[in-house]
Amino acid sequence: MEFVLAFIWLIIPVALLLVAMLVGRAITSRHEADLARRQAVVAHIRTTDIRVMLDPVPGDHPPMLVTSEVCLGIDHFRGFLGNLKNIFGGEVRSYAATLDRARREVIMRLLEEAHRHGYNALANLRIEFADISGNATAARKATSVSILAAATAHHAATTTAHPVQAPVAAPLPG
Amino acid sequence: MIVVNTETIPGYEILQSLGIVQGNVVRAKHMGRDIAAGLKNLVGGELRGYTELLTESRRSAIERMLAQATELGADAVINVRFSTSAITQGAAELYVYGTAVKLREARNEPALAAATGVPQPPPLS
Structure with a gap:
């Protein structure tokens, strides 16, 4: 009887980890695919974090503040990996990926809102980590990440994603 | 009212600064959301309850800021910034602040655009 109980107590955490790993992976890859699909729609919108729009043109509407936010959960398996890594130190890739x-999701939402309102550029993009309910400072481990973003939507003269040609490396002298 | 997080508004001139306007909201999540988020957290993915909470908080903080700006008779709020703080476990503050200004539509728009020094692309055919 005791053997069976011990077995159950062992099997439950392992099963939870396994389920979290498999479902977590599926959710992550679906989200990645979703982001890639949405990228195509908003690829023409120019984004910058400098504080002024360099080439504004008068549009139908004046510039507008756009904001977005997202709260993503860190799955049980990643949390477990993060805790393991904490023992030895080093880069915690499982958290960095989330x-x-x-961040990509909040930027995508900003772009989509700007696109919905007919703007073609974003200036002064600001991204920040929101410490909601102490999720960043909880003693046990981080369980979720909340990111806020804000930018000003503009009408710009150039609409391509990369209006300025990338600098060509100068040939070495001699 | 025009609300932007840049320091200037293309196409407009700032006539007068009326000072800082601000709004803040402290919101808590109700227990149902906490439990649902806890379950969702097992497998990761977006915690929609919390995202909604943030959206609502942000909206009401902006509304309070705009109410102040309206009271001052402002035309726009510029240089808007957000900040959050975790006061206690289970609650968060969302604070938004900006500068209320009076505006006038700029008359010399082409000159302003040229002043930035950015080469203008050929017109789209």
Whole structure:
């Protein structure tokens, strides 16, 4: 009887980890695919984090503040990996990947809102980490990441994503 | 009212600065959301309840800021900034602030655009 109980207590956490890993992976890859698909629609919108729009043109509407936010959960498996890594130190890739995905999602939402209102450029893009309910400072581990973003939507003269040609490396002298 | 997080508004001149306007909201999540988020957190993915909470908080903070700006008779709020702070476990503050200004539509728009020094692309055919 005791053997069976011990077995159950062992099997439950392992099963939870396994489920979290498999479902978490599926959710992540679906989100990545979704981001790639949405990117095509807003690829023409120019984005900058400098504080003024360099080549504004008068549009139908004056510039507008656009904001977005997202809260992504860090799945149980990634949390477990993060805790393991914490013992030895070093880069915690499982958390970095989730943070990166959350940032891409908020930027995508900003672009989509600007696109919906007919703007073609964003200036003064600001991204920040929101410490909601102490999720960043919880003693146990981080369980979710909340990211806020804000920018000003403009009408710009150039609409391509890369209006300025990338600098060509100068040939070495001699 | 025009609300932007840049320091200038293309096509407009700033006539007068009326000072800082601000709005803040402290919101907590109700228990149902906490439980649902806890379950969702097992497998990761977006916690929509919390995203909504942030959206609502942000909206009401901006509304409070705009109410102040309206009271001052402002035409726009520029240089808007957001900040969050975790006050206690289970609640968060969202604070938004900006500068209320009076505006006038700029008359010399082409000159302004040229002043930035950005080469203008050929007109789209």
